Amino acid sequence: MPHINTAAIASGLPGASTSKMTLPVFAKKVKKLASLQLLSFKLLLNGRGFSKFKKNYKLKGEIGQGGFGIVYSAIRVSDDTPVAVKFIERRYVRDWGKLNDERVPMEICMLARCAKINGVIKLLDWYSMPEGFLIVMERPSPCIDMFDFIRRQSKLPENLARYLFRQVVQTTLDCMEKKVLHRDLKDENVVIDLITGETRLIDFGAATILKKTRYYDFQGLSG
Structure with missing residues (x-):
């Protein structure tokens, strides 16, 4: 495996020198905002299907947002394993499938199909509630998305770029073997484990069943 310079990555963190706001003040504001967002999320779900999830996992804070949901960091209570939890509001689900005879978002179905693919983020658990769905996935630590x-x-060595790209291509082929089409391949949807150098394909919110016929539904941003 090519060497990954984690020190160089850490030194490139934003907010170090050019901003007028000092890093501690900026971090405090971000932390306060994240806490308010997490509180709003807990209040939305509290007492309405959230109790079962709370017995098994403890939410920590928001990781990021996408077009299909909000992702939070969490800890599995039984063994302190770090996990990622994605919340999808039921009203925003466009594509549905069936898993164990239950109607669920297609994203859950596609992740379940790819459960044995090393290059795909692992689906650990999921919860259905009146408001939406909670998808619990593995969270490699430390990790970073390929965009960041x-x-x-300063530049990516060719051997390292080749090593990472080969993994993404192989994962895409493995998904196709399982009849899964991701439909949103980009550097922001690939995370890199900074210990092993292994990549994981994430965010299957746009994924669908691979078919031989043409696709007529639009997927992506218009304009």
Whole structure:
């Protein structure tokens, strides 16, 4: 495996020198905002299907947002394993499938199909509630998405780029073997484990069943 310069990545963290706001003040504001967002999320779900989830996992804070949901960091209570939890509001689910005879978002179905693929983020658990769905996935630590990984390097050595790209291509082929089409391949949807150098394909919110006929539904941003 090519060497990954984690020190160089860390030194590229934003907010170090150019901003007028000092890093501690900026971090405090971000932390306060994240806490308010997490509180709002807990209040939305509290007492309405959230109790079962709370017995098994403890929410920590928001990781990021996408077009299909909000992702939070969490800890599995039984063994302190770090996990990622994605919340999808039921009203925003466009594509549905069936898993164990239950109607669920297609994203859950596609993740379940790819459960044995090393290059796909692992589905650990999921919960259905009146408001929506909670999808519990593995969270490699430490890790970084490929977009930030590339941005924080002066340049990417060819052997390292080849090593990472080969993994993404192989994962895509493995998904196709399972009849899964991701439909949103980009550097922001690939995370890199900074210990092993292994990549994981994430965010299957746009994924659908691979078919031989043409696709007529639009997927992506218009304009």
